[in-house]
Amino acid sequence: MEHINDEIKFLTSTVKGIARQFGDNCEVVLLDLTQHEKYGSGLIVLIENGHVTGRKVGDTGTNLGLEVLRGTDQEGDKHNYLTKTKDGRMLRSTTMYIRNSENYPVGCICINFDITSLMMAETAIKEFTDLNKINTDVKEVFVNNVNDVLAVLLQEVQSFIGKPVAHMSKNDKLKGIKYLDEKGAFLIQKSGDKICEYFGISKYTLYNYLDIIRKEQDM
Structure with missing residues (x-):
């Protein structure tokens, strides 16, 4: 039991640490998959910055978890992929599975970083720096005399x-x-x-x- 409690403390610390490192736009989720036969509500046992996807403790996992538990997806872990929320915000996501001694998934940590504002800023910057839209024929030099x-x-x-x-x-x-x-x-x-x-x-x-x-x- 002490060993299990140490693992829970470590996972909790990891989830909170990642969220604090990357700020309010970074959602970090811990899911318990030990009751996989009841894949529904109650899988999320810890979540930081849940406003990113609108989820909370007690909510369910995603379709990716189903594929891993079914065995359709043998690899499981996915890093730095693009996802989208129901209201259209863009996320950079990573999913990492926690496996037991028999290599069976018993939990996972998910990281979802909202990059919507960054993408909007990138678009605005490109609009101003796109040389195809700037007249480069004019040669003006700023000097002191x-x-x-x-x-x-x-x-x-x-x-x-x-x-x-x-x-x-x-x-x-x-x-x-x-x-x-x-x-x-x-x-x-x-x-x-x-x-x-x-x-x-x-x-x-x-x-x-x-x-x-x-x-x-x-x-």
Whole structure:
């Protein structure tokens, strides 16, 4: 009898411990299957957070228990599977059977974690982070001063042309300067000096290139 009482204390402690570890959304149930021939009310002998499925002590088990007791399901234990309550809430569930020395199920512990709110949150997050619904063509950079904006634009030129400035031809540089002009780089005060330094050209050449570019645009 003392041995049985120790087992009951351990199982009770386990049920309560799991429920407290995972909070109010985690239902933990202990069922007594020793009276399996009367599979009906009275199987639940301990339950924590019964509001998850709406059950209480004295209520019955589920259809899975019937399959195990009948022998249809030899494995019995099931871990991390999806279930649904009568009112449509989604649960992540685990069922673990307690067996006697003859490997016959005499009880089981069931864990049912309500993940409905988590799934709703996941849906909301995906709605905001779905790149298929976000315009990724706009390139905006947040910096502290306008010189940093110019530095970013100069970095973009190399990606736009597809080669480092040392390997750029005259036509490449024309394309690069046209890119900078369209991006408004020349509206930045003293930007011409830095652009000349970047391309390795004189101011005279820069203004000559700009003249060519803008004449082409006016045609």
